[in-house]
Amino acid sequence: MKGTLLISNVTIVNHDKLPYKGDLLINNGKIRKISHALSDRAEHYIDGKDKNWFLLPGYIDMHIHGSAGHDTMDATPSALHQIARSLVKEGVTGFLATTMTQSIEAIESALANIALFENSEDEACLLGVHVEGPYVSKKRAGAQPVEYIILPSIEQFAAWQKISNQRIKQITIAPEVEGGFAFLESLRGSQIIPSIGHSDATIEDVERAVELGVSQATHLYNQMRPFHHRNPGVVGGVLVEDAVKVEIIADFVHSHPQAVKLAYRSKGAKGIILITDAMRAKGLQYGDFDLGGQTVHVSKAGAHLSNGALAGSVLTMEQAVKNMKAITNCSWQEIVAMSSTNAAEQLKLTTKGRIMEGFDADFVLLDEKLNVQKTICQGKVVFEK
Numbered sequence: 001m002k003g004t005l006l007i008s009n010v011t012i013v014n015h016d017k018l019p020y021k022g023d024l025l026i027n028n029g030k031i032r033k034i035s036h037a038l039s040d041r042a043e044h045y046i047d048g049k050d051k052n053w054f055l056l057p058g059y060i061d062m063h064i065h066g067s068a069g070h071d072t073m074d075a076t077p078s079a080l081h082q083i084a085r086s087l088v089k090e091g092v093t094g095f096l097a098t099t100m101t102q103s104i105e106a107i108e109s110a111l112a113n114i115a116l117f118e119n120s121e122d123e124a125c126l127l128g129v130h131v132e133g134p135y136v137s138k139k140r141a142g143a144q145p146v147e148y149i150i151l152p153s154i155e156q157f158a159a160w161q162k163i164s165n166q167r168i169k170q171i172t173i174a175p176e177v178e179g180g181f182a183f184l185e186s187l188r189g190s191q192i193i194p195s196i197g198h199s200d201a202t203i204e205d206v207e208r209a210v211e212l213g214v215s216q217a218t219h220l221y222n223q224m225r226p227f228h229h230r231n232p233g234v235v236g237g238v239l240v241e242d243a244v245k246v247e248i249i250a251d252f253v254h255s256h257p258q259a260v261k262l263a264y265r266s267k268g269a270k271g272i273i274l275i276t277d278a279m280r281a282k283g284l285q286y287g288d289f290d291l292g293g294q295t296v297h298v299s300k301a302g303a304h305l306s307n308g309a310l311a312g313s314v315l316t317m318e319q320a321v322k323n324m325k326a327i328t329n330c331s332w333q334e335i336v337a338m339s340s341t342n343a344a345e346q347l348k349l350t351t352k353g354r355i356m357e358g359f360d361a362d363f364v365l366l367d368e369k370l371n372v373q374k375t376i377c378q379g380k381v382v383f384e385k
Contacts, residue, residue, distance in 0.1 A: 058093025101133030206237030
């Protein structure tokens with residue numbers, strides 16, 4: 001049968017049931033059959049016999065700026081293609097191209113480029129845009145250039161959504177800044193995820209923001225008012241709010257391993273979304289790179305501006321998953337939740353994030369040590385080790 005793929009003798013893993021040995025038949029990019037043993041004929045075959053392979057829903061990275069020498073803010077089709085092509089090596093089948101605080105012209109140029117972008121078959125799927133800044137706190141800017149930070153504008157953001165061809169799916173905002181709560185109110189009923197980040201909000205501000213729809217926290221711990229037992233801040237607020245899922249950069253540079261473990265114990269796997277927050281240096285040699293017009297020095301210690309501020313990461317999703325497993329000893333099901341299902345649910349993607357008949361055939365095939373063996377997008381093998 002043309003356009004079909006039969007995957008057999010693999011351990012199928014979903015977030016909500018015990019892993020089991022099985023076979024899958026894929027046709028036209030969709031999962032058509034799942035059974036303990038299929039005898040169907042297909043055009044292509046993957047047999048995991050004697051290999052102890054695990055089949056998981058493909059990883060979804062909701063927060064990534066760049067990779068392989070390219071950045072979303074380059075605002076070229078080539079940059080997006082190169083990023084999308086590089087991500088499949090780490091098991092990623094879908095991502096949000098993430099912008100950063102820059103001039104209005106630069107942001108609009110990046111959004112206009114994304115509006116016209118069409119994926120090639122050998123790439124991770126661009127699922128939309130994560131707008132990080134410019135509606136953030138100057139006090140918690142981090143690597144977001146302070147000179148471009150502005151107050152939230154409902155009209156401006158509506159124009160940006162139009163420019164992007166309705167592809168904005170997430171926005172990072174500091175709700176406590178002037179106009180922040182009104183901005184959150186304006187997003188109600190939309191499909192856009194409001195994420196609290198680069199924020200100096202008090203615990204009371206966080207509670208109000210959650211009431212207004214904030215359902216995610218951008219890179220937990222980093223550039224947010226820290227926890228104090230008499231003033232829990234943003235960190236304390238998002239850790240105890242069940243309605244908020246927290247992004248974690250599990251590179252052990254952005255957060256101490258024990259802080260990652262604390263988040264896991266507090267939120268559980270259902271409350272965590274693994275991200276990379278990677279910049280253009282990912283996958284390249286150490287050296288100096290550009291991030292929004294700023295020089296970033298990338299070394300074994302991470303990616304830093306000249307003032308010492310962290311400036312994104314060079315983390316892969318493959319390594320993020322390995323690190324999370326190493327520090328928490330989480331289950332295979334919990335890995336699926338944190339690397340795929342939670343993101344799919346946040347983005348309201350009804351055919352991604354789990355392995356089920358009728359769902360998209362987006363998978364990562366791992367060995368028992370969590371090394372990526374193959375990545376499959378829309379039923380096609382796009383990466384093989």
